[in-house]
Amino acid sequence: MNLTSSHISMPLLMGNSLNAWSEALVGFNPMGLPLGLVILAAIPLVFIALYSLTYGVYGERKISAFMQDRLGPMEVGKWGILQTIADILKLLQKEDIVPTSADKFLFVIGPGVLFVGSFLAYAVLPFSSAFIGASLNVGLFFAIGITAIEVVGILAAGWGSNNKWSLYGAVRSVAQIVSYEIPAAIALLCGAMMAGTLDMQKITLLQSGSYGFAHFFLFQSPIAWLPFLIYFIASLAEVNRAPFDIPEAESELVAGYFTEYSGMKFAVIFLAEYGSMFMVSAIISIVFLGGWNSPLPDIGSFALNAWTNGPVWGVFWMIMKGFFFIFVQMWLRWTLPRLRVDQLMYLCWKVLTPFAFVSFVLTAIWVVFVP
Amino acid sequence: MQELDIAGMGSTRVTRKGNNLVVLEKDLQTEQMVLAMGPQHPSTHGVLKLECLTDGEVVTHAEPYLGYLHRCFEKCCENVDYPAIVPYTDRLDYLAGMNSEFAYAITVEKLLDIEIPRRVEFIRVIVAELNRIASHLVAIGTYGIDLGAFTPFLFCFRDREIILSLLEWASGARMLYNYIWVGGLAYDVPADFNKRVMEFVTYFRPKTVELYKLLTENEIFVKRTRGIGIMPADVAINYGWSGPMLRGSGVKWDLRRNDPYSVYPELDFEVPVPDGKVSDIGDCLSRHLVRALEMEESLKIIEQCIDKMPSAEGFNARSAVPKRVRPKAGEVYGRAENPRGELGFYIQSDGKSTKPLRCKARSSCFVNLSAMKDLSKGQLIPDLVAIIGSIDIVLGEVDR
Numbered sequence: 001m002n003l004t005s006s007h008i009s010m011p012l013l014m015g016n017s018l019n020a021w022s023e024a025l026v027g028f029n030p031m032g033l034p035l036g037l038v039i040l041a042a043i044p045l046v047f048i049a050l051y052s053l054t055y056g057v058y059g060e061r062k063i064s065a066f067m068q069d070r071l072g073p074m075e076v077g078k079w080g081i082l083q084t085i086a087d088i089l090k091l092l093q094k095e096d097i098v099p100t101s102a103d104k105f106l107f108v109i110g111p112g113v114l115f116v117g118s119f120l121a122y123a124v125l126p127f128s129s130a131f132i133g134a135s136l137n138v139g140l141f142f143a144i145g146i147t148a149i150e151v152v153g154i155l156a157a158g159w160g161s162n163n164k165w166s167l168y169g170a171v172r173s174v175a176q177i178v179s180y181e182i183p184a185a186i187a188l189l190c191g192a193m194m195a196g197t198l199d200m201q202k203i204t205l206l207q208s209g210s211y212g213f214a215h216f217f218l219f220q221s222p223i224a225w226l227p228f229l230i231y232f233i234a235s236l237a238e239v240n241r242a243p244f245d246i247p248e249a250e251s252e253l254v255a256g257y258f259t260e261y262s263g264m265k266f267a268v269i270f271l272a273e274y275g276s277m278f279m280v281s282a283i284i285s286i287v288f289l290g291g292w293n294s295p296l297p298d299i300g301s302f303a304l305n306a307w308t309n310g311p312v313w314g315v316f317w318m319i320m321k322g323f324f325f326i327f328v329q330m331w332l333r334w335t336l337p338r339l340r341v342d343q344l345m346y347l348c349w350k351v352l353t354p355f356a357f358v359s360f361v362l363t364a365i366w367v368v369f370v371p
Numbered sequence: 372m373q374e375l376d377i378a379g380m381g382s383t384r385v386t387r388k389g390n391n392l393v394v395l396e397k398d399l400q401t402e403q404m405v406l407a408m409g410p411q412h413p414s415t416h417g418v419l420k421l422e423c424l425t426d427g428e429v430v431t432h433a434e435p436y437l438g439y440l441h442r443c444f445e446k447c448c449e450n451v452d453y454p455a456i457v458p459y460t461d462r463l464d465y466l467a468g469m470n471s472e473f474a475y476a477i478t479v480e481k482l483l484d485i486e487i488p489r490r491v492e493f494i495r496v497i498v499a500e501l502n503r504i505a506s507h508l509v510a511i512g513t514y515g516i517d518l519g520a521f522t523p524f525l526f527c528f529r530d531r532e533i534i535l536s537l538l539e540w541a542s543g544a545r546m547l548y549n550y551i552w553v554g555g556l557a558y559d560v561p562a563d564f565n566k567r568v569m570e571f572v573t574y575f576r577p578k579t580v581e582l583y584k585l586l587t588e589n590e591i592f593v594k595r596t597r598g599i600g601i602m603p604a605d606v607a608i609n610y611g612w613s614g615p616m617l618r619g620s621g622v623k624w625d626l627r628r629n630d631p632y633s634v635y636p637e638l639d640f641e642v643p644v645p646d647g648k649v650s651d652i653g654d655c656l657s658r659h660l661v662r663a664l665e666m667e668e669s670l671k672i673i674e675q676c677i678d679k680m681p682s683a684e685g686f687n688a689r690s691a692v693p694k695r696v697r698p699k700a701g702e703v704y705g706r707a708e709n710p711r712g713e714l715g716f717y718i719q720s721d722g723k724s725t726k727p728l729r730c731k732a733r734s735s736c737f738v739n740l741s742a743m744k745d746l747s748k749g750q751l752i753p754d755l756v757a758i759i760g761s762i763d764i765v766l767g768e769v770d771r
Contacts, residue, residue: 068525100556164406168428242519243591252411252756305734337591340753342430 048122048278048319054084056274056326062325064334073284094263102260106160111261111268114153120146123223125282126201128292128314139200140192143283144185147238150276151177152249157269160255169256173193173240173343177338178242179348180237180244186356187231190224190363191217204291212297214307216290226359230352232325235280237344239273242333245248246341281325282318292318398554408502410439414517417766421743423755426464430755432626433747437770446569448730453479454553456730461547463714463732464768466509468563469495469502469538470709471553471768477632478716479553482698487691491555492634493680494688496540497568498550501667504575506710507533507662507669510763514659515586517760518595523586530578540564547743553696556688565677571740572670575621579667587656587663599745600758603653610742613735614712615665615737616762618620619642619658626708632735638675640668655761662763697725711735711763736768 058073058081065072073080098107124139126132136142138167152173193218195203209215218224220236237244248256285291292314295306308317339347386393397680400603406423411414418439426430444463448456460475461468473495480487512527533543542550550557586592602612607620617624625642627635645663650656700722706715712735739762746758 066520068522069529070525112693166402245519246753252753334522335585336516336520337586337589337595338753339591340595340751342751343594 013188016248027159043217045121048127050271052275053271054088056277057084057087057270059323059326060330063330066196067076067331088267089115091263091267096263096265098258101162103160103162105258106156108160108265109156110153110160111265111272112153113156114150115268115272115275117147117149117151117153118272118279120149121279121283122275124200125318126204126286126291127277127318128312129201129205129310135199135201138198139142140173140188140198140203140283140287143279144181145189147276147279148177148181150272153272154257157261161257161260163260165253165255166257166259169247169253169259172253173257174245175341176240176247176344176348177238179345179353180234183230183348183352183356184238186281186353187227187359188287189235190227190359191361192221192348193225193360193367196367200286200291204286204293207290208293208309210298210303210305211288212293213295214291216295218288221370223359223364223366224288225360226355227363228284230356230359231284232328234348234352235284236329236332237348239276239280239329241329243336243339244344245338246344276327277326278322281322281329283319284325285318289321290317291321405609406729408433409436409475415759416513416764419759419764419766421747421751421755421759421771425749425752428751428753429722430747430750430752433718433743433755434629435743437737437740440766440770445729445731447726450726452725453698453727454692456727457552458547459713460732461549462586462767463734463771464506464709464711464736464765465546466765467502467506467710468504468548469498470626470707471714472548473499474705474707474709474714475716476551477552477698477707478658478703479698481705482701482703482718482720483554483693483696485554485691485693488686489634489681490559490681490686491688493676494556494560495551496634496638497560497673497680498541498548500533500672501537503566503710504669505531505538508534508659508667509580510662510710511586511659514760515592519723520586520589520592523729525584526582526585528580530725531577533574533752537567537571540567552689552692554692556692559683559686559688562683564565565680568673568679572673572755575670576667579663582751583663587602587660589642593656595753596650596659596757596761597654598752598760599655599754601651601653602742602746606655606745607742610745611738612742613738614709615632616712616739618661619761620653621645621647621657626706626713630706632705632707634676634679637679638672640671640675642721643668655757658761658763675686695725698712698722709735709764711768714768733770734768734771736762736766737771738751740764740769 025064061083062072064070073083076082076086098104121143123134124132124136124142126135139220148333154173154177155170158166158168159174187249191203193200195206197203197206207215207217215217218228240247246252248258250325253259258266261269289295294308294313294317296308298305381519404425406425407420408423408604409420410418415421420436420439422434422436422540423430423728429592442462444459447459459474459476460471462721463471476495508527512524512531515521536550537546538550542548544550544556602616602620604617604622607617608622611628612620613624621644623642623644625710626632627640628642643659643661645652645660650660698720700720702717702719704715704717713733714735715733717729717731717733718727721728743759743762746750747755
């Protein structure tokens with residue numbers, strides 16, 4: 001696993017011109033504000049988040065429909081493809097209701113903080129060799145840390161609603177997310193150990209090579225499947241997806257922490273949920289499945305890997321891998337019942353965390369002794 | 372500085388300043404919260420309201436409040452003729468209208484002491500058992516939703532739809548049939564009805580297996596229901612439980628066997644009770660299992676009825692329907708095994724009027740729900756939801 005110069009320069013070749021342009025924009029600092037950076041990074045990322053919402057929701061409805069012998073949305077556009085846009089337009093027109101007894105400040109900022117928490121992590125996701133919002137050298141650490149802000153948003157929303165169901169949802173959610181961060185972070189650390197860096201772009205680069213998927217960390221060590229699995233399960237809990245959707249358990253807590261929300265605020269919470277679904281899917285693809293690297297191997301003179309790599313292909317692979325994990329999340333959601341709150345904690349502290357430690361030690365041994 | 376227990380609110384650190392006590396630090400105080408679950412709540416299956424006293428997520432006390440769907444059934448009955456009560460009985464347990472009509476019809480027939488044509492009896496049993504399957508499908512499907520599994524619900528409703536269209540074909544209505552009349556039926560079944568019912572039976576057999584694999588054997592489902600809400604058999608009997616609830620506690624009690632009516636004695640079917648292997652006897656999973664197994668028994672009953680049913684030649688569904696129902700003075704209690712338990716009607720006649728002097732319905736859901744207080748003590752909120760779901764209440768029958 002040596003980082004040779006040819007490794008880096010090849011995919012970055014086309015990116016370099018783009019990077020030069022971006023360097024100029026980054027330097028655009030009117031009144032000391034790094035506005036250029038915001039324009040450069042935030043706007044495309046917002047669009048990615050919005051698309052992952054729009055097609056995430058549509059996909060969820062269609063996939064659940066096919067699993068349940070239904071058609072799903074069929075009316076708005078061909079095969080209902082514009083359904084989510086119609087829904088968003090409807091939500092935009094709704095009256096913005098704040099309950100009279102709610103804590104107005106917390107009630108209003110709750111969805112915002114929630115969205116920021118899930119969206120900030122997009123900054124460090126390398127979507128291709130040429131496109132990353134902020135190439136931090138502690139990118140993975142940043143992603144793990146920043147998503148914890150979501151807890152603040154959920155707690156603010158739940159407490160500010162002044163509704164008992166919301167409070168239950170918020171308290172459950174905080175307990176759940178804070179607990180599951182531990183196995184999730186340890187599992188990601190296994191990937192970071194194999195890479196020897198926390199820089200997301202470098203982690204991805206280390207997984208490129210002509211054998212395609214064989215270079216991915218998941219297939220690089222015999223124990224990588226364990227942190228991979230642990231992170232996948234923990235990420236389900238972190239984004240409140242079934243079977244760990246107890247903070248918004250519909251049949252128990254009405255709608256959990258967003259019971260009182262309607263209109264656009266509800267839409268923002270929804271956006272944050274789908275945003276973080278894509279976010280955790282992207283992180284698992286980057287750390288264990290090679291991020292924007294093509295999974296196709298070269299077969300003899302048939303250079304499949306070289307043909308399907310590059311900055312534009314990178315975006316394709318990244319989004320495809322992300323959507324694959326989103327599909328698995330949906331698949332689980334529409335198949336499994338919900339765990340109880342104590343069973344959830346049992347799973348976290350007595351199953352996932354010990355196994356995360358085991359995989360941590362084993363990966364360390366592997367990295368040190370089996371180069 | 373000293374520690375004091377002020378008014379039983381836990382220890383409080385205080386210090387003395389001159390003659391006054393100054394509170395430095397209060398101990399963490401927790402208090403119980405009243406949580407109104409319902410009448411608008413996704414898993415109270417209608418308009419049941421449970422007022423829960425909760426300590427964190429633990430329910431220390433739950434009190435059911437009823438009456439949000441009270442429609443004065445019993446008073447209405449005193450003001451209409453005997454046959455006109457039949458549509459009202461549909462609205463008791465609206466998920467099993469045929470069974471309610473059946474129970475009412477056999478009660479009034481007992482009072483009138485009239486003979487019913489054999490074909491009528493078989494048709495009654497077929498439609499009642501079809502409706503039992505439909506009702507159990509709703510119970511199982513919504514139980515899945517209560518525990519967070521949405522897909523089994525839609526699978527159940529897909530199959531229930533076939534039953535509803537069969538019953539609609541026979542009676543003209545999907546849920547509120549007015550099909551089983553006192554002394555007969557509104558109409559004979561359509562010509563190809565038996566064939567279509569047999570098609571349904573062959574279609575539905577594999578679906579029960581699918582449902583079993585998807586829900587009943589699911590690891591998380593079993594974790595959520597096994598050992599939750601255990602009701603011992605003796606307490607269940609004391610509460611007057613009946614139907615799948617009582618059988619879930621291991622008591623083999625089915626009115627179709629123990630107090631047979633109609634043609635049930637001629638039919639061969641099992642009364643499923645849990646054996647304690649896959650579930651703990653008396654828990655939520657047992658009650659769910661009993662319902663799942665009963666559907667298969669109902670299929671068996673339907674098949675036998677179609678085999679044994681006399682032909683439609685020269686048959687008039689209304690031949691035994693009395694022109695005017697005016698029973699002799701007296702009283703009668705008739706009961707039948709409904710999907711949710713024993714539905715009984717107590718009717719008193721003064722011998723002069725064509726209207727009952729008194730008509731009381733003994734509702735299974737109401738009686739089953741009365742144990743809620745005992746069952747819910749010390750449970751978590753998610754378990755409370757699982758317990759309500761396993762009781763399988765229909766508020767139309769609870770409130771009447």
